[in-house]
Amino acid sequence: MQGQVASVGPDELATLKQLALLGGLDGAVTVTCATLAERLDASNQTASRRLQRLEEAGTVERELLGDGQRVRVTEAGERALRGEYEQYRRVFERDSGVALHGTVTSGMGEGRHYISLPGYMEQFAERLGYEPFAGTLNVELDEGSVEARARMDALDPVRIDGWEDDDRTYGPAFCWPASVVLDGDEYAEAHVIAPERTHHDADQLEVIAPEKLRERLGLEDGEEVTVRVTEQ
Amino acid sequence: MQGQVASVGPDELATLKQLALLGGLDGAVTVTCATLAERLDASNQTASRRLQRLEEAGTVERELLGDGQRVRVTEAGERALRGEYEQYRRVFERDSGVALHGTVTSGMGEGRHYISLPGYMEQFAERLGYEPFAGTLNVELDEGSVEARARMDALDPVRIDGWEDDDRTYGPAFCWPASVVLDGDEYAEAHVIAPERTHHDADQLEVIAPEKLRERLGLEDGEEVTVRVTEQ
DNA sequence: ATTACTAATATACGAGTAC
DNA sequence: TGTACTCGTATATTAGTAA
Incomplete structure (x- = not known):
């Protein structure tokens, strides 16, 4: 446990x-504990300790000057920051998405049949990036979410084209990326699927x-x- | 001090x-303390306490279900998150910038004269958005920063056109937004200025x-x- | 001025537990 | 199962101080 690198908690990350x-990030910056402390709304001692911990964790390199110190964020430190940044991007970039809430119900088994038809399956593989499991998860939406569904319709879906075989025609469908x-x-890699002509129940997903x-x-x-429908 | 809203620290923000x-953010989400605790790498009790504090601080609204709880981030909470996001954006969006480090020196007083000439001043007001103080801050770059200056030259500057009066011509210049x-x-609203033809010393800013x-x-x-030259 | 130690205090944490 | 108490302990914080 001795030489182990301490993990970076929220306080250190701040x-x-x-x-x-x-x-x-791009070169050393000269700071004092006092100025850092002010920015962190903490005492000089705390700022000093934080810097020591960041150094221990390998996220910064320091050079004491007697008159302040020069601090450089290391690659590991940049990685930690970028990870946090990516999370915030996920939060605010899918802001235009819609959250739908409901309860799981038994589907009527129809989905299974249609989805596994090659005419659809080939398009799924190409346009969604995966071959879906041959079946759908059915979700019956809450009252509040029924109107939220209208907002989902406003989002840009992936279009699955209609096709036909010898016997009949199969209609086009829309897929919205969702988690x-x-x-x-x-579970992030999912899609809400609905026929383009939605005589489909509006409270079913x-x-x-x-x-x-x-x-x-x-x-x-x-x-x-909760089904989070995300902007493409 | 009683009814005062607790501030949101790094742990609560996480x-x-x-x-x-x-x-x-877009509707209530159903969670349990246990699942939250796992994501936070903390105990159930800590997750429970954090939720209570967030509620006290007015950044979330909760509804206990007995079988978990529905949690919605309030407007105040979204503001707190967005503020954090903006800071990370500042960190990584000016990533293409360059940090130059050096010591303040006495300029030769030349800057003052040139800058205050109307032919330049009018362009500053129009293209930089302000009328600069009639004088320049001279910075003598460290050894390491001299090569960093080359990277600055790669950034896209604001161009200040040359002009002439009855007596002589005045050459064009480049301005890089800097702090x-x-x-x-x-201090954010500043620019590094250099003649387009830089017989200027490469270690002077x-x-x-x-x-x-x-x-x-x-x-x-x-x-x-430290002079941070930022991408436009 | 600094940074960083020590020591006293405040706060946070998690085990146990109630409901 | 949940959430959220209490409570003993661990950790964090800051004032004072040394170098």
Whole structure:
């Protein structure tokens, strides 16, 4: 446990961010504990300790000057910051998305049949990037989410073309990238699918994914899930 | 002090971010303390406490279900998150910039004369958005920064055109948006200025700004400053 | 001025537990 | 199962101080 690198917690990350804001990412920046402390709304001692910990964790390199210190954010530090940045981007970039909430229900088994037809499956592989499990997760939307569904329709979907074989024609469909959130667990690589002509119930949602979501998320009928429909 | 809203520290903000990642920004999300705790790498109790604090601070609204809870990030919470996001954007969007480090020196007084000439001043007002103080802050670059200056030249500058009067011609110049960082204090609205034909010393930097930087930042000869040249 | 130590205090944490 | 208490302990913080 001795030489182990300490992990960077939120407090240290906030300190690292302040250093980055002052230019510590592209070269060393000269600071004092006092100025850092002010930016962190903490005491000089705390600022001093934070810098020591960041150094221990290998996220900054320091050179004491007696008259302040020169601090440079290392590659590891930049990685930590960028990871945080990416999370915030995820938060605010899919801001235009819609969260739909409802309960899992038994589908009528129709989905399974249509989805596995080669005319659709080939397009899924090409346009969604995966071959979906042959079945849909059915979600019955809450009252509040029914109107939210209208906002989903405003988002730009992936279009699946209609096609025909010898016997009949199969209509086009829309797919919206979505993630299924269950109790803090998030399954990201999914799509809401709906026929283009939606005589489909407006309070029903069908979700496809590379895996069987019921099993993957341990879902049973009546369980509540959130489906986050994201902008493409 | 009683009814005062608690401030949101880094730990609470990290919790708020996790809730936002789960969709708490656009509608309530169902979570349990246990799932949140896992995401925060902390205990259930800590997750519970964090949620209580966020609620006290007015950054989330909650509804206990007995079987978990529905949590919605309030407007105040979204503002807190967005503020953080903006800081990270500042960090990584000016990533293409260059930090130059050096010591303040006495200029030769030439800058003052040229800058205040109407032929230049009019362009400054129009293209930089301000009328600079009639004088430049001279910075003698460190060894390491001399090569960094080459990277600055690669950035896209604001061009100030040459002009002439009855007596002589005045050459064109380049201006790079920059901020001057001194001990954690940052003065943002400044520009590095250099003649287009740079027989100018490569280890000297001249900075202009709406105010007299020496006074504004309390600078004296020999003091060390960082000049952050930012992408336009 | 600095940084960073020591020591006293405040706060945070998680095990156990109630509901 | 949940959430959220209490409570003993660990950690963080800051004032004072040394170098």
